[in-house]
Amino acid sequence: MDASTIKFQVTENGQWLDQQGTPISNNTLPSSDGFYVNNRNGNDILTYAKHDNIKPFTLTVNKIDKVTNQSIKGAEFQLTNSDTNQTIQPDESGDTATFTFNNLQPGNYVLSETKAPTDYAPLSSGINFSIDNTGKVTIPDGYDSNSELTAGNSNNTISLTVPDTPTSGQLPATGGPGITIILVTGLIIMITTAAGIIFISRRRWEV
Structure with missing residues (x-):
């Protein structure tokens, strides 16, 4: 709460008045700053509600390979505020795997x-x-987020974190587990073929 002074009055018969002299009778939490009567255990308690504005958010988008979970570069993103149709561009430009969108206020957004x-x-x-007015962020299931x-x-x-799926026909990166499997499989095929040729040659020699 800030340092401003909040004034109220109490009449001789115990009636609460705000600083404009208006009786305070509201018994629910107001949507804006103001007094209300909070009943606890049968006792009416004069309460002042102060709504602080939520600080803006910074969104960081991380781009990864869906198969290897490794960061990948070359994507481009934009963010749209669905409430205002405002388009927001990331701070970064060029070849990067991380994108930052700053100063997001409560509202509805679409990341494209x-x-x-x-x-x-x-x-x-x-x-x-x-992002709601209390700072609660709601993101669809299936995405790694915080x-x-x-x-x-x-x-x-x-x-x-936003994953992309490799298109068909893409070879695994050098040194990755995929290329190792390919090499081992090829080696087994070569050894098996060579063994078969030797076996056939021996049979022919014996005959």
Whole structure:
């Protein structure tokens, strides 16, 4: 709460009045700053509700390969505020696997992948998420995400990992487990073939 002074009055018969002299009779939490009567254990308690504005959020999007979980570069994203139709571009530009969208206020948003990395299929649709006035962030199931309300002057944070699926025909990266399997399989086939040739040659020699 800030340091401003909140005034109220109490009449001789015990009636509560706000600083404008209006009787305070509301017994539910007001949607804006103001007094209300909170009944606890049969006792009426004069309560003042102060609504602090939620700090803006910073959204960090991490782009990964859906199969290997490794970071991949070459994607492009944009964010749209569904309530205002405002388009928000990330702070980063160029070849990067991490994208940052700053100063997001409570509202509804759609994250769209406008360009997929080479040899990857783009998202089939945008990712819808929302931030409510209490700072609660709602992101669809199936995405690795995290949100945090931070202390101090820094923005609240949202982290979202977005996987892309490699397109068919893409070879595994050198040194990865996929290429190892291919090499081992090929070696087994070569050894088996060679053994078969030797066996046939011996049979012919014996005959």
